[in-house]
Amino acid sequence: MPQSPLREAEDFASRISNLLNSTVSSEVNLAATELPNGTYWISTNLRPTRADLVTFIPLVNGPYWENAPALGLKIYYKLDLEPRQRRLSASKSGVAIYSFIEGRRPIIRWEYERAGGIEPGFPSGKSHARQAAHVHVHGASSEIEHLVLNADLSSHPKLSHQLDKFHIPVGGRRFRPSLEDLIEFFLNHGFVSKLHEGGQEILEKSRNEWLKQQLKAAVADDIHTARSALQELGEI
Amino acid sequence: MKATVITLEELISDVEESLKTFNITLQDFAAADLDDYEDWDLRDIWLMFHQEVVESRKSNAPVAA
Numbered sequence: 001m002p003q004s005p006l007r008e009a010e011d012f013a014s015r016i017s018n019l020l021n022s023t024v025s026s027e028v029n030l031a032a033t034e035l036p037n038g039t040y041w042i043s044t045n046l047r048p049t050r051a052d053l054v055t056f057i058p059l060v061n062g063p064y065w066e067n068a069p070a071l072g073l074k075i076y077y078k079l080d081l082e083p084r085q086r087r088l089s090a091s092k093s094g095v096a097i098y099s100f101i102e103g104r105r106p107i108i109r110w111e112y113e114r115a116g117g118i119e120p121g122f123p124s125g126k127s128h129a130r131q132a133a134h135v136h137v138h139g140a141s142s143e144i145e146h147l148v149l150n151a152d153l154s155s156h157p158k159l160s161h162q163l164d165k166f167h168i169p170v171g172g173r174r175f176r177p178s179l180e181d182l183i184e185f186f187l188n189h190g191f192v193s194k195l196h197e198g199g200q201e202i203l204e205k206s207r208n209e210w211l212k213q214q215l216k217a218a219v220a221d222d223i224h225t226a227r228s229a230l231q232e233l234g235e236i
Numbered sequence: 237m238k239a240t241v242i243t244l245e246e247l248i249s250d251v252e253e254s255l256k257t258f259n260i261t262l263q264d265f266a267a268a269d270l271d272d273y274e275d276w277d278l279r280d281i282w283l284m285f286h287q288e289v290v291e292s293r294k295s296n297a298p299v300a301a
Contacts, residue, residue, distance in 0.1 A: 006239055009239055010238065010239050013239075031238070031239060031240065032239035032240075033239060033240050033241070033242055034239050034240070034241045034242070035241075035242060035243075035244060035247060036241075036243060036244060037244065040239065041284075043284075047250060049242065049246070049247045049250035049251065049285070050250045050253060050254055051251070051254045051277070051280055051281040051284055051285065052253070052254040052257045052277065052281070053254075054277070074280075076280075076284060078284070092283070092284065094280065094283060094284075106276050109276075111283065113283070165271075
């Protein structure tokens, strides 16, 4: 028997908290907030709907500055019932890694909006110039600045010279990176020096669950191709 | 941890409070596009709640005679 959406949202918040506490942080205790329209918010904000009151998830195994972790995560998920499924799924999400050295500034931001992409399916009624899942990298790119300053961009008036304004696509709705992938990225690129003991196993188990859920959703997106693939493999 | 329940009015009120930090009204926010904002905290508010604000204002709009 399927869980109630409320219970699903609570379990999701608990799963994300456990993953973070088992790998890169501690004392994370995310909670779900239910809205009457059947959506659920989970975020690092003190109150999920007060976006100005943000608490960051400290990367305790990362570098320190003035006796405190120099890096932290800002995370939010909006969950609702996807029309073709009978379970909650993320319709929006954001994970950003921030530096707290001499002020607060984002470094990389991963964003997803199910109905906010140019790909077909899930139209929002608005025109978009980005894929539903994308990443923003904060910083400067001398190559992009050189291009914008020197090329004839009359047919591309929106091309910005600012790297952080680029919506770099990352895998589409079904194959976007998971939080587990991002934690692994933090480890492999020095944002954290290690995971907590046993964290790698927990991360891999959690990611396997994510991948299975995404695969189920991908099958629901295109049952004909899924059936054809199973036939080719001799499974049906 | 148990979930809390809030009303749409509370959500909109929270967003309004958040926007005060940036001296922006709900009305201006509803009409704004994401790329109208440079500040990344403000862009986050837009990404998270712009849809709810727009829908709320539509549902509260007076019905034409």
